[in-house]
Amino acid sequence: MTDFELPRNLVEDFEDEAPDSARRAWLAGLEGLVAELVATWSLAEVGRPFQPGGASAWVAPVRTTDGRDAVLKVGWTHDEALHEADGLRFWAGDGTVRLYASRAEGATTALLLERCRPGTPLGEAEQPERQDVVVSEVLRRLWREPPGDMLFRPLTQMCDAWASEFEDDAAEADDLPDPGIIRAGMELLRGLPRTAQRNVVLGTDLHAGNILAAEREPWLVIDPKPYVGDPAYDPVQYMLNNPGRLMTDSDGFIGGIADLAGVDRERLAQWVFARCVSESIRSRPLREVAEKLAAVT
Numbered sequence: 056m057t058d059f060e061l062p063r064n065l066v067e068d069f070e071d072e073a074p075d076s077a078r079r080a081w082l083a084g085l086e087g088l089v090a091e092l093v094a095t096w097s098l099a100e101v102g103r104p105f106q107p108g109g110a111s112a113w114v115a116p117v118r119t120t121d122g123r124d125a126v127l128k129v130g131w132t133h134d135e136a137l138h139e140a141d142g143l144r145f146w147a148g149d150g151t152v153r154l155y156a157s158r159a160e161g162a163t164t165a166l167l168l169e170r171c172r173p174g175t176p177l178g179e180a181e182q183p184e185r186q187d188v189v190v191s192e193v194l195r196r197l198w199r200e201p202p203g204d205m206l207f208r209p210l211t212q213m214c215d216a217w218a219s220e221f222e223d224d225a226a227e228a229d230d231l232p233d234p235g236i237i238r239a240g241m242e243l244l245r246g247l248p249r250t251a252q253r254n255v256v257l258g259t260d261l262h263a264g265n266i267l268a269a270e271r272e273p274w275l276v277i278d279p280k281p282y283v284g285d286p287a288y289d290p291v292q293y294m295l296n297n298p299g300r301l302m303t304d305s306d307g308f309i310g311g312i313a314d315l316a317g318v319d320r321e322r323l324a325q326w327v328f329a330r331c332v333s334e335s336i337r338s339r340p341l342r343e344v345a346e347k348l349a350a351v352t
Contacts, residue, residue: 059086062108081131081162085113089129092165093117096156098127109278111136116170125155128166132159135213135260135280140166141206142281145256150196151276152269171269171277178263183300186263189274190293191315193266194286197276198255201283207256210248210284218244221333232335232342236349240332243325251285262293287313287322291330298340301327305348324348 065082072078093101100118108114112130119125130136143154143166153169177186201207218241225231260280269275290312294301300308309327313320328348335342 059089060103061085062104062106062113064107064110065113068110077162078131085129088163088165089113089127092127092129092158095158096127096167098125101127117167124170124172126152126168126170128168130164130166132162132164136164136278138207138281139279140164142256142258142279143168145199145202145206145281146197146279148271150193150272151279152267168277169271169275171267171275173268175268176264177266177268177274180268183297186293187312187315189266190261190263190290191312191317193274193276194258194261194289194316197258197261197279198286198289201254201256205283207281207283209254210251210257210259210282210288211245213259213282214244214248217333221336224336228336232332232345233349236332236335236345239349240329240335240345243329244333247322247325247329248284248288251287253286254283255286257282257284257286257289259289260292261289262296264296285322285326286316287318288326290316290318290323291326294327295330295334295341298338298344301331301344302340302347305344305351 061082069078069082089101092098097120098117099120102116104113104115111133112128114126114128117125117127140154140157140159143151147153148169152171154166155169156167158165177189181189221241225237231237258276258279259282260278261276265278266274266276294308294312297308305324305327309324310320313323328345331341331345331348335345
């Protein structure tokens with residue numbers, strides 16, 4: 056294995072933690088965790104981690120003893136990604152990367168994954184209109200009836216948590232949107248998942264950076280965060296990552312994605328508004344989108 060290196064985003068995300076925090080302790084022991092997994096999964100080669108990387112995991116290209124290229128992902132276990140491995144098993148490589156092995160122990164979740172080559176993110180490889188098509192096509196493949204044991208959590212759980220978090224933050228914030236916008240956004244954030252006519256397994260964090268060019272298929276999804284709920288929710292993260300398009304042509308963007316993904320336009324618009332409100336304290340652009348959408352409804 057090469058000299059151990061940490062992804063920049065991982066280091067930066069942990070910098071604000073107290074020196075004696077559990078997350079800092081996990082980061083300090085990460086080299087040992089990686090070495091243990093290399094031995095457990097008989098990895099012959101380990102490359103440098105992808106840079107700048109993600110905020111909660113060490114991810115690097117590896118090769119198994121039988122010569123297969125793969126990716127090793129060693130992450131700090133966090134709530135939203137709790138069922139990533141379960142989701143990848145459920146989809147079994149149909150639209151997503153394949154899962155070769157996984158281990159969850161204490162604060163660590165480790166995955167051995169199919170490697171995408173060339174691995175170019177969709178957002179870097181295609182123009183926006185083509186991205187819309189690919190995202191919508193991939194989502195429609197992911198939307199399946201949940202397994203009988205209901206392994207995945209309901210979308211209501213995540214939305215309720217976000218609404219509560221927003222309300223706590225709003226109680227201490229000085230600069231907020233209009234109270235009417237906040238009230239409408241929070242009502243939708245809590246209410247929409249409870250009025251869905253169809254509930255399917257969702258990716259929930261699908262955006263143009265989490266879809267990679269590959270050889271087995273043109274595009275494969277990485278980093279799913281599966282929940283069960285309204286399919287009209289699922290294009291929203293991709294759209295929130297494009298606030299400029301939402302500002303300049305919200306009707307066209309929302310309507311186009313709704314038609315491509317086969318979801319109701321009004322519900323998708325309501326989801327976009329609700330999520331923009333929930334992000335309005337942290338993101339000025341999304342606050343402006345929420346205000347624009349509120350003004351035209």
